[in-house]
Amino acid sequence: MILTPRGRAGICILPIADAHAHFTSEPHWSRVLDLAGRSRSEITDVVNLGDWGDYSWASDHPRGEPSDAYSEYRCMARQSDELWKALGPRASRVRWHWIDGNHEYRIDPANPKAIARDLIIRPENTEWHASFARWRRRPYLLDRRGILRIGNAAFFHGAGSGRGSDRLEGLRMWSLLGGPRNLLTVRGHTHTVVVPQPVEITAATRGTQWMFNPGHLGPAKPRYATKDNTTTWGTALSLIRQWGNELPRVQYEIIR
Numbered sequence: 001m002i003l004t005p006r007g008r009a010g011i012c013i014l015p016i017a018d019a020h021a022h023f024t025s026e027p028h029w030s031r032v033l034d035l036a037g038r039s040r041s042e043i044t045d046v047v048n049l050g051d052w053g054d055y056s057w058a059s060d061h062p063r064g065e066p067s068d069a070y071s072e073y074r075c076m077a078r079q080s081d082e083l084w085k086a087l088g089p090r091a092s093r094v095r096w097h098w099i100d101g102n103h104e105y106r107i108d109p110a111n112p113k114a115i116a117r118d119l120i121i122r123p124e125n126t127e128w129h130a131s132f133a134r135w136r137r138r139p140y141l142l143d144r145r146g147i148l149r150i151g152n153a154a155f156f157h158g159a160g161s162g163r164g165s166d167r168l169e170g171l172r173m174w175s176l177l178g179g180p181r182n183l184l185t186v187r188g189h190t191h192t193v194v195v196p197q198p199v200e201i202t203a204a205t206r207g208t209q210w211m212f213n214p215g216h217l218g219p220a221k222p223r224y225a226t227k228d229n230t231t232t233w234g235t236a237l238s239l240i241r242q243w244g245n246e247l248p249r250v251q252y253e254i255i256r
């Protein structure tokens with residue numbers, strides 16, 4: 001919550017993490033659309049943090065999930081168009097970023113494990129290509145190229161999981177970026193909300209880096225995670241604003 005009144009932020013980012021279409025929670029998705037609609041005059045960037053689709057049909061380890069690329073892409077295209085509409089006339093001036101997650105890696109032609117690589121259906125080759133064309137895509141890479149930097153905010157889907165992985169990956173991002181001051185690192189992947197907080201460098205040292213994980217937009221117990229512990233999963237609806245060269249501020253609400 002921003003308690004100090006101030007002028008308009010130069011940057012206002014709407015993050016979306018782990019929608020996992022077509023398992024996306026519709027009530028949660030409509031809250032995202034509400035927020036986009038209410039904040040349309042200030043949003044400058046939308047960052048899709050990856051795992052937008054599930055792509056189990058392209059997975060080398062399917063878990064008995066429905067294997068239907070088209071219903072998944074239809075759902076993602078609908079979400080893209082709904083978000084475009086919610087943002088109103090300024091939607092064409094918003095920057096649309098899509099960072100690949102480990103699930104997008106299932107359809108990445110560079111993935112040696114992708115099954116039937118030549119036959120993989122990519123979103124831009126479907127009838128919904130226009131809905132995907134607005135997104136600037138970033139591949140799933142664990143080095144600097146996998147990080148999206150907007151001002152002092154750095155976004156990355158994430159690879160590690162479990163307690164402490166947000167801090168470790170935050171430190172790694174900070175170091176890959178050359179150790180900048182006032183950095184906010186944002187990741188998804190764990191489906192578990194980590195509220196904005198300083199990144200501890202050692203038990204006694206804190207730098208000027210903060211981290212945030214907005215959680216996910218999927219259902220609480222999806223079929224794709226029958227073997228995972230989903231009790232910690234959650235969703236933070238959020239906006240990230242930045243004034244000048246300050247640490248970006250996160251305004252968030254945990255939704256259920």
Ligand SMILES: [Fe+2]
Nearest residue numbers: 018051189191
């Ligand atoms: Fe995910």
Ligand SMILES: [Fe+2]
Nearest residue numbers: 051101102189
């Ligand atoms: Fe992930």
